[in-house]
């Protein structure tokens with residue numbers, strides 16, 4: 001028997017993304033891709049390839065998931081637990097630090113970091129201390145040391161300690177502009193991780209990355225591992241590989257922690273900008289049809305049309321019109337670029353603050369901070385929501401699944417424009 005402990009580490013499954021309960025329109029939902037990748041990510045545990053599973057949070061895309069979705073999320077975990085493999089889950093910000101319908105996940109091998117806690121398990125003769133706390137909304141930076149202390153990790157003897165989180169750590173990067181998280185109140189200083197920890201396992205940052213050095217370039221005592229999200233939740237994740245991590249831990253080896261990233265089949269994202277004002281509606285229609293024809297069959301295609309736009313333009317951008325020819329295998333959304341809806345949206349979103357370090361060219365909607373959340377933060381950081389990245393393709397406010405956002409801006413033709421979409425995630429993401 002190998003002394004090395006193998007851990008499957010996944011995070012940010014965002015189940016429920018584009019999965020309306022009562023869809024108004026029958027079409028391909030990206031939600032099924034998320035469910036499929038969730039199942040695929042858990043395969044190594046179902047195969048018995050690993051000794052332990054850690055989910056780093058944002059199991060669900062939004063708080064208050066319905067019971068049937070919670071069942072879909074938890075049942076595979078229960079089966080893994082049933083096979084004798086411990087499963088640990090860190091509640092993320094998308095479930096508001098609290099997993100719903102936990103009765104469906106009740107099993108002696110399923111452990112939830114519902115508060116700062118230490119779970120100890122002996123696996124392959126290695127006494128593992130799994131230490132963690134749920135997503136902490138207020139100023140985790142200044143609270144970090146006391147949250148760690150509240151886990152009472154020092155009271156447990158262990159051969160190996162792992163810290164399980166759902167947070168930004170200094171030096172993590174996201175988005176097309178490679179935004180770097182630095183000194184904000186929601187960013188943890190890696191130097192404050194106690195030295196006896198072998199690694200930090202964290203969800204929240206949707207781009208897969210492993211931090212081994214601090215912002216000052218000094219080597220970190222423990223690597224910070226982000227498996228990234230299982231599928232792309234926004235255009236900021238365009239081109240990023242998606243998958244999960246397999247960790248190999250051997251207290252007698254050097255290094256103690258090794259990791260392997262395993263990719264999952266993420267749908268190709270394509271982004272296109274069209275200058276609508278220079279085109280007659282018929283030409284715009286042709287341009288959109290051309291983009292659809294050129295895209296990969298399973299593309300998630302996002303088209304931005306710059307204005308000013310006439311009623312004729314709106315008509316060819318409407319979801320009803322798109323539905324006539326967009327293949328069922330694709331998700332396409334066509335939205336006005338930049339300022340057109342800005343006024344209307346700004347009212348709903350509480351302003352629009354950009355990412356500080358991005359070049360103007362990159363400051364498309366795909367790189368804007370999700371001020372829906374940013375605005376609720378104390379002191380409103382106004383930067384990217386790390387796990388979300390940008391607001392793009394996502395709803396602009398809370399709404400019931402399967403309905404357009406309340407008060408969605410309407411075009412002169414009465415077509416809902418927030419967003420004009422077919423196949424995209426906006427209704428229920």
Ligand SMILES: [Mn+2]
Pocket residue numbers: 012014057058092094204205206229387388
């Ligand atoms: Mn997330």
